[in-house]
Amino acid sequence: MNSRRASCALGFGVALLALLAGSVFTASWLSPDDPLAMNVGARLQQPGMEHWLGTDRFGRDILTRTLHGGQTTLISCGLALLSAVLIGMLLGALAGMFHGSVFDIVLMRIIDVLLAFPFMVFAMVIAALFGTSLFHLLFAVVVVWWVSFARLTRSLVFQAKNSTAVDAARVLGTSNTVILFRELLPQALGPVLVLATFELGNLILAIAALSFLGLGSQPPSPEWGSMLADGRAHFMTAPHVLLGPALWIILTVLAFNCIGEGLRDRMDPYEKARIG
Amino acid sequence: MKIVDGQKEKLRIEQLEVSYPQEGAMQTALKSVTFTLYEGEILSLLGESGSGKSTVAKTLIGLLPSSATVRSGTLILSGHSSIDLSRPSTSWSEIRGRGVAMLFQDARLALNPMMKIREHFRETLHAHRLASKEQIASISEHWLTRLGFTDPSTILNAYPHELSGGMCQRVCLALTLCLRPQVLIADEPTSALDTVNQREVLHLLQSLQRELGLTVLLITHDIALAEALSHRVIVLNEGRIVESGLTSQVLREPSHDYTRQLLASRDLTSDAKAISPPDASSLLTIRNLFKTYDAEQPILSGVNVQLHVGEIIGILGQSGCGKSTLARCVVGLEHAQSGTIHFRRQDITHAKGSARRRLARHIQLVFQDARASLNPRFSALELVQTPLHAFRVGDRKERLERARYLLEEVGITGAAQHRRPPQLSTGQCQRVAIARALALQPEVLICDEAVSALDMSVQAQILELLQRLHRQFGFSILMISHDVRVLRAFCHRIAVMHEGRFVEFLQGNRLSSGEHAHTRLLLQGADEPESV
Numbered sequence: 001m002n003s004r005r006a007s008c009a010l011g012f013g014v015a016l017l018a019l020l021a022g023s024v025f026t027a028s029w030l031s032p033d034d035p036l037a038m039n040v041g042a043r044l045q046q047p048g049m050e051h052w053l054g055t056d057r058f059g060r061d062i063l064t065r066t067l068h069g070g071q072t073t074l075i076s077c078g079l080a081l082l083s084a085v086l087i088g089m090l091l092g093a094l095a096g097m098f099h100g101s102v103f104d105i106v107l108m109r110i111i112d113v114l115l116a117f118p119f120m121v122f123a124m125v126i127a128a129l130f131g132t133s134l135f136h137l138l139f140a141v142v143v144v145w146w147v148s149f150a151r152l153t154r155s156l157v158f159q160a161k162n163s164t165a166v167d168a169a170r171v172l173g174t175s176n177t178v179i180l181f182r183e184l185l186p187q188a189l190g191p192v193l194v195l196a197t198f199e200l201g202n203l204i205l206a207i208a209a210l211s212f213l214g215l216g217s218q219p220p221s222p223e224w225g226s227m228l229a230d231g232r233a234h235f236m237t238a239p240h241v242l243l244g245p246a247l248w249i250i251l252t253v254l255a256f257n258c259i260g261e262g263l264r265d266r267m268d269p270y271e272k273a274r275i276g
Numbered sequence: 277m278k279i280v281d282g283q284k285e286k287l288r289i290e291q292l293e294v295s296y297p298q299e300g301a302m303q304t305a306l307k308s309v310t311f312t313l314y315e316g317e318i319l320s321l322l323g324e325s326g327s328g329k330s331t332v333a334k335t336l337i338g339l340l341p342s343s344a345t346v347r348s349g350t351l352i353l354s355g356h357s358s359i360d361l362s363r364p365s366t367s368w369s370e371i372r373g374r375g376v377a378m379l380f381q382d383a384r385l386a387l388n389p390m391m392k393i394r395e396h397f398r399e400t401l402h403a404h405r406l407a408s409k410e411q412i413a414s415i416s417e418h419w420l421t422r423l424g425f426t427d428p429s430t431i432l433n434a435y436p437h438e439l440s441g442g443m444c445q446r447v448c449l450a451l452t453l454c455l456r457p458q459v460l461i462a463d464e465p466t467s468a469l470d471t472v473n474q475r476e477v478l479h480l481l482q483s484l485q486r487e488l489g490l491t492v493l494l495i496t497h498d499i500a501l502a503e504a505l506s507h508r509v510i511v512l513n514e515g516r517i518v519e520s521g522l523t524s525q526v527l528r529e530p531s532h533d534y535t536r537q538l539l540a541s542r543d544l545t546s547d548a549k550a551i552s553p554p555d556a557s558s559l560l561t562i563r564n565l566f567k568t569y570d571a572e573q574p575i576l577s578g579v580n581v582q583l584h585v586g587e588i589i590g591i592l593g594q595s596g597c598g599k600s601t602l603a604r605c606v607v608g609l610e611h612a613q614s615g616t617i618h619f620r621r622q623d624i625t626h627a628k629g630s631a632r633r634r635l636a637r638h639i640q641l642v643f644q645d646a647r648a649s650l651n652p653r654f655s656a657l658e659l660v661q662t663p664l665h666a667f668r669v670g671d672r673k674e675r676l677e678r679a680r681y682l683l684e685e686v687g688i689t690g691a692a693q694h695r696r697p698p699q700l701s702t703g704q705c706q707r708v709a710i711a712r713a714l715a716l717q718p719e720v721l722i723c724d725e726a727v728s729a730l731d732m733s734v735q736a737q738i739l740e741l742l743q744r745l746h747r748q749f750g751f752s753i754l755m756i757s758h759d760v761r762v763l764r765a766f767c768h769r770i771a772v773m774h775e776g777r778f779v780e781f782l783q784g785n786r787l788s789s790g791e792h793a794h795t796r797l798l799l800q801g802a803d804e805p806e807s808v
Contacts, residue, residue, distance in 0.1 A: 163648065164649045167604075171636060171640065172636055172663040173633045173636025173666045
């Protein structure tokens with residue numbers, strides 16, 4: 001891909017994300033209204049000067065709720081992703097390093113089972129066992145989500161392990177730990193980060209979907225997915241209730257996809273040399 | 277061979293200028309390149325890597341990468357209207373194959389691994405509508421026979437991976453010739469092959485050229501090859517033609533400085549006195565080493581050799597004879613099934629874990645592909661410090677000092693020390709790799725084809741460097757190569773390897789006294805191929 005286009009994508013993604021995160025984390029200042037305050041007299045109002053994105057069925061301001069709800073969504077997604085990446089990279093790197101060992105074989109079979117298991121069903125089982133809360137939802141997400149990172153890291157580490165550079169490092173007397181952190185993991189880091197940015201989009205959608213099903217954060221606290229679920233009943237008469245959360249979800253996923261696209265080229269050491 | 281005046285022009289290229297984007301600016305790769313190819317001649321385009329010779333080939337067949345810009349240039353192919361190369365709309369499908377055909381450097385990569393040879397022929401002939409279904413078999417068998425295959429039907433049913441590199445190149449030649457091209461471009465057609473295969477392909481190319489009256493543009497860095505095969509030579513340096521003329525004239529009495537320099541680098545002369553004589557005490561003893569991946573064909577079958585202190589032993593052999601496996605066994609990257617390797621008194625045959633790590637202080641390996649052996653994320657300075665760091669030699673400042681000193685010793689100075697491998701040339705990468713291998717002051721240095729991937733002039737520089745370092749530090753060297761020229765200039769003793777064992781040991785300066793049949797085969801391949 002053209003490197004200039006890649007840095008454009010990266011810049012655009014970062015700027016968009018900064019704007020979105022800025023709007024979300026300064027919500028109490030930008031929009032000082034209480035996101036939970038009901039006003040039954042003003043229910044389902046069209047977007048206007050007073051309520052920019054209108055109100056929902058309890059007369060709550062949708063823009064306020066979207067901004068406040070974003071905090072829950074973004075923080076929980078970020079945490080879930082971070083844990084999934086760390087767990088996945090660690091286990092995957094060990095499996096790749098000791099390719100063909102008992103650890104590798106057992107881990108790969110566990111991953112096979114997890115990949116075969118429908119994620120939604122798993123989340124529902126967790127919710128049924130431990131009760132519905134955002135924390136349990138995140139737990140369910142992490143348990144399933146690390147596998148793709150583990151698989152990717154394992155294959156990259158295994159591939160790098162047989163390279164001349166690693167042979168050279170061995171001949172130079174470098175220890176296994178140093179080889180893992182200096183030679184193998186950096187090779188995996190680029191692709192894993194790129195995958196992570198793409199997966200973050202999926203993760204936001206998945207958490208929104210689960211909240212939509214009523215498995216995540218519970219009313220009345222706002223969250224993008226549950227707001228969508230809430231607005232569903234009025235979709236035919238007042239479609240604007242979906243606009244706020246839908247717009248923020250779309251823009252956030254777009255921002256992360258752009259960042260992923262841009263990072264893919266930035267992480268290639270040869271590409272950087274060519275740009276100079 | 278003489279060029280008759282008024283010979284028919286086959287292909288002419290005029291005022292070709294090509295540039296590539298690099299570091300933000302457009303770098304000129306070719307500057308006003310003009311030449312003519314006459315019917316029935318072999319014209320060599322001689323140049324080192326980066327001279328732009330492959331760019332010429334790619335332009336002629338329309339395979340330049342999209343980032344390249346053709347500023348100007350006209351291609352005139354007999355029987356076709358002249359083509360303005362700076363315009364993108366050229367319809368190459370009419371020219372490729374029947375007008376201009378190309379033979380690639382790595383034939384194995386040029387063939388589709390998923391297709392049998394039969395399907396390659398079918399696809400090629402079909403694309404040009406040259407044969408009906410019934411004719412394809414007979415045409416392909418005809419051409420395979422002409423290229424020296426005794427059993428063409430077996431070859432037709434084989435996949436590329438089942439054939440050797442030389443066989444693949446012959447198949448590629450058959451595929452291009454069956455279209456009867458007007459001009460054949462051969463881009464380094466033999467440099468991926470070992471000497472024995474090389475000779476076979478060259479003989480075929482030469483005899484077929486004569487029989488069929490082929491017009492060939494031979495692109496090569498190999499002066500001996502150009503001398504043996506071509507009628508005329510063009511010398512290319514940094515995108516310009518510096519000299520052109522009859523082969524005998526240009527290569528015997530070069531008029532341009534660059535050509536003279538190129539010719540000088542070919543002869544790797546070294547006075548024997550420059551190599552300090554070895555000590556009598558033995559350093560590395562290998563006895564009856566045996567290694568196999570599958571029971572049928574052992575890779576190493578009983579290798580015996582004794583390396584003395586300060587000695588340089590050359591290991592000469594064709595690709596696949598087990599040279600690299602031997603090197604990997606000595607440094608502990610692989611382990612032999614039987615036999616022993618002793619370093620001083622210590623048995624290191626099966627050294628693993630920390631024992632193998634400790635070996636790094638005594639035995640070091642320089643790889644063929646220097647660029648691949650260096651982690652592209654670190655600067656030259658950091659790379660040379662890696663082994664010092666692994667063994668906690670000195671403190672931070674001392675390590676940095678030592679790395680600086682070593683890099684200066686191998687000729688990497690100033691800002692180049694802070695560059696990362698992608699920003700260094702291949703020769704510089706090999707220098708960094710040598711500096712890194714010497715950082716721990718090893719007693720044995722193994723060079724596994726350490727100069728084969730380099731240009732002739734760089735080869736000479738690196739060998740000179742190794743000689744100087746050998747004199748200075750007094751380590752022993754195992755020099756693995758398929759190139760007699762390299763070893764002859766450099767070694768006390770040369771061991772000839774064939775099918776996993778040493779068949780003969782020779783004194784470095786008495787190579788021609790070799791008696792074993794395989795030694796003679798290798799020597800014959802290395803000496804100047806018979807001239808036209």
